[in-house]
Amino acid sequence: MLKAAYLFSAIILLSLSSNSHASTTSTNKRAFCSDRKSSNYIKSLAQTRKANMSFINRGGIGNAGVCWWHSRFVRNALYLTYYRSDLPRPSDRQAKKIIKKIRKGKSVVMIPGFRDFREFSREYEDLIQKQLEKWQLFDGLIAQQWVVGLSGKSEVKEEKLQSMMEELYSYVVGGKNIAYQKLQIKGIDAHSWLVVDMKKRAYGYDLYIIDSNFYNSPIRYTYNYGDTYFTHAQYGNFVPYLEKEKELTRLKKTVAKFCR
Template identity: 50%
Template sequence: MTSQDYKDILMKVENHLAFENRGGIGDQGVCWWHSMFTRNATYLAIYRPELPRPTRSEARQIIEDISANRGVVEIPGFKNLEEFSYAHRDQIQTSLNAAQIVDGGILFGWVRGVTGNHEVAPQKLENMMNDLYLEVRTGRVVYQMLQIEGIMAHAWLVVDMERDGDGYILKVLDSNDRDVYKVYYKRGMKQLLDYDSVPYTSRNAVDYQGYKNAKASFCKRGMTAKDIRDQRNNRQN
């Protein structure tokens, strides 16, 4: 598949999670992990609707493999992410909640949400948007943290981006919305109007290396996340 194929996948709502951002600590949501899970599934999941559906135990392992960016994941009995996540919403939500506790608390991942400013000088934001445009043009679906005033931070995926006069139009997949929508940036702005925030690109190099390794293992040796997991377990025993 090409980079454009993955973007096309994310432009369709049936390839999104069947539920919006919710749950988490204090029921404040798990937007960071909701977005990460969606992007991981886009690059790693292969759907096998002709096969029997997984048991709850098997589904839990599929969810863990997707969350961990462990390798290519085969999902039997379903034809897209919307179908799978509708049937296993509770298990996916449990996984996202757990990831928030580990990454957002124990491992102090929440610090990533307070290291930027919610408003910056116009030239700085222009430079950030120019850099974002160049990264999107490479074919990547870009994960971003949105710094909101205070310690709050949101996250979204920039699926595509185009020039628009003296600014840009971003096509984003936001965990608070079921469909892709447009975000507008104009030169001279100090923050985006969406969430009154500044977007900071995050996690892309590491995650994309994981996708590259996963596809190489699958295409060259036919290894899925399950095979990789079994191989590791055998070495430990």
């Protein structure tokens, strides 16, 4: 079986979109709504360093990381934030409120004093990390989300994995969505990543992902027809499952309501 290849380098993605605003963060409400009229805007923005977290996955319960929440927070910020660098930067108290709003994902958030999400997350890394760990505790102890990490297999039949990749391609490319995937690793471990784009090839699919364990994003992962699992030197064999679709639907509804 041909195993998928994980390329550990950032790739320069040229001509992915004809959107002239592709590498520009929204700077006011009008620009925010105008940018998001383009179905390719979020996808193109996600493939820039300025739209990604400045720090990688760390901390959490047992120091095992907060990858699920890191990925979800990044996706929330992609869909719901705009930046007013002309305004004073927020105090720590104000920043905590901004970070909590991004985490909740129920409102569009204006971030003053910064040009983009990377700048903001670099300045308030500790506050964001604390919020991610609180989110993890809530989901684990109250919402019992730890059960999610027990579901799924680390290897499936080749027909099943191909069907999953076809569904993912339809969701990401056809639906113009940023996909959250849980990576079911052998045993009880589970990681996550965001799929920001895909390319259909003669041999299978190329996935362009944001992985919270690596600074360079996006990273290309190649799935080949006939594979029964994905593989990675750090994670071993695993199967990626599309999840949190309802969460993304809520983000998009929040944007639509804001821009009415």
